[in-house]
Amino acid sequence: MPGQTGETHRGYQRPRLCYTNHAQYLIYARPFIESFEETPMLVAVLTYMGYGILTIFGYLRDFMREWKIEKCHIAREREEQKDFVPLYQDFENFYTRNLYMRIRDSWNRPICSVPGATFDLVERSSNDYNWTFEYPGRVVKDVINLGSYNYLGFAENTGACATAAGEVTVKFGVGMASTRQEMGNLDRHEELEKLVASFLGVESAMAFGMGFATNSMNIPALAGKGCLILSDELNHASLVLGARLSGSTIRVFKHNNMQSLERLLRDAIVHGQPRTHRPWKKILILVEGIYSMEGSIIRLPEVIALKKKYKAYLYLDEAHSIGALGPYGRGVVEYFGLDSKDVDVMMGTFTKSFGAAGGYIAGRKDLIDYLLTHSHSAIYATSMPLPVVEQIITSMKCIMGKDGTTIGRSRIQRLAENTVYFRRRLREMGFIIYGNNDSPVVPMMLYMPAKIGAFGREMLKRNIGVVVVGFPATPIIESRARFCISAAHTKEMLDRALDVISEVGDLLQLKYSRHKVLPSLDRPFDETTYEENKE
Known part of the structure; x- marks a missing residue:
């Protein structure tokens, strides 16, 4: 063993x-392999020193702005409101004007094409240190896209999905102008929900127009005062907001740590509610399938075992895992070979693997019937536009093979192949990579604040578009670049991107890993790979 x-x-x-x-x-x-290499001590010390130096210079520049030596572009309170309580926290203001503004050009870059395997980017420049931008009208063509959540390549303007969405737009228009409970419930909405339920292997499903609101507006309908929510410390902001809005007691367990989760469950059963010690009305565990900043996969078999042992409910967010994991793209439940009936609430979004918008809740029929009348997102939100519905239906049928082709299956296999290949090559180069070997979300550690902006700029100079992430989206010393692999990427694209990453890594000295990985021979990743991994 x-x-x-x-x-x-x-x-x-x-x-x-x-x-x-x-x-x-x-x-x-099957083997479950995840890597989270410890931050080298020297790198951690230098990172803290970098933030310290930036903070000192920030206070110096604030002093210069106060005395009108340096011009301050940040929004200020009106003179008649100068005695009001500040609208923003002081540190948030300080961080924005002195740290974020230095690298603001790394975010919100406008693109002017389909966000496929490549995209076109609008050039912009700044003459006032990123406070404002100017657009000269030039376009950077064919930038390799390593940032979009286009896992299966369905974000495209040609093919069956685009054709179907175009035909529906001509026939029905774009806007619905009503909620589902009034005049906005069409037969296509109900067909979508039946298709989602069939795809996931559950009794019923319900679709919503916004992925974020699917979590934040439905969790309050499922839990309330007197309930206990156990939330992974790295859960998405939508899950955190939904838990807070519910009014439930919230306790956080360490990321993917089953000992921490079981300790909280045991304490909840033994001690009950604070002060009264009455039993909790309900215990709800909130987890994600793939964690979008860590690239890790939930230890679902163990979570389900604990949930059954302590008679808790499980809410699974499959925003990033649905379509991206499992031999048939049915997400983390299929990836582990589990029964979907063991998950009480299955949530996912259509924004990633399906190239559309919105989200869903799926599970037992009585759950969906309850949400129809109690979910704020179901009662008050405008219906999902039909072109979006058609995009989801067409792409989902393609994944399921109901279009009579094997295109969907081949895309799932290509994504798995690209993921394994890209992760392995980065490790062989000496980068510190977080997450599970099968996760198409690939975080590469940058650590130091100066390297966040430098990496994004240097990559773009070489026609590679990447997403860089720093505080507050990550812990302050764990800045990173986050690559999202797609089935639309060809091996030539990945090799080109990897060569550039290695070149920039050498330039910025980003190859921090102390674990040497020997290069291995490439081998085909075919449809039997999932079965082979079970051995």
Whole structure:
């Protein structure tokens, strides 16, 4: 039996292998390998020093602005409101004007094409240190796109999806001008929901026009005062907001740490509610399939085992995993070979793998019937536009093979192949990569604040578009570049991108890893790979 090997991260041990004893081995049908290499001590020290220097210079520049030595472009309170309580927190203001503005050009870049495997980017420049931008009217063509969540390549303006959406637009128009409960419920909406339920293998499903609101507006309908929500510390902001809006008691467990989760469950059962010690009305566990900043995959078999043991409910957010995991793209439940009935609330979005917009809740019919009358997102939100509905239906039928082709299956396989190849090559180059080997979200650690903007700019100079992420979206010393792999990427595109990443990595000295990985021979990734991995 393999032993546990691990790498520390944020003060606790994160195992690389999912099983450490016979009981856990029986839970998992395939190896579960995740990597979170510890930040090198020297890099951590230099990163803190970098932020310290930026902070000192920030206060110096604030002093110069106060004495009108340096011009300040940031919005100020009106003179008649100078005695009001500040609208923004002081540190948020300080961070924005002194740190964020230095690298603001790395975000909100306007593109002017389909966000496919490549895209066209509108050039812009700034003459006042990123406070304002000018647009000379030039376009950078054919930038390789490593930032969009276009996992299966359905964000496209040609093909069956685009044709179907175009025909529906001509026939029905774009706007619905009503909610589902009034005049905005069309037969295509109901067909979509039946298709989603069939795809996931559950009794019923319900579609919503916005992915973020699918979480933030439905969790309050499922939990309230007297309920306990156990939330992973790295859950998405929509899950966090939904939990807070519910009025439930919230307790946070360490990321993907089953010992931490079980400890909270045990304490909840033993002690009950604070002060009264009455039993909780309901215990709801909130987790994600793939965590979009870490690239990690939820340890779903263990979560389900704990949920059954302590009679809690499970809410699974599959925003990034639906379509991207599993032999048939049915998400993390299929990836582990589990029964969808073991997940009480299945949530996902149509914004990633399906190239559309909106989200869904799926599960038992009585759950969906309840949400129809209690969910704010169902009662008050305008219906999903029919062109978006048609895009989802067409792409989902393609994934399921109901269009009579194998295009969907081949895209799922190509995404899996691209993911394994891209992650392996980055590790061989010496970069620190977070997450699961099968996750198409690939975080590459940058750490130092100066390297956030530098990496994005240097990559763009070489016609590669990437997303860089820093505080407050990540811990202050764990800035990173986040690559999103797509089935639309060809091997030539990935090789070109990898060569550029290696070149920029050498230029900025980003190859921090102390674990040397020997290059391995490429081998075809075919449809039997999922089965082979079970051995």
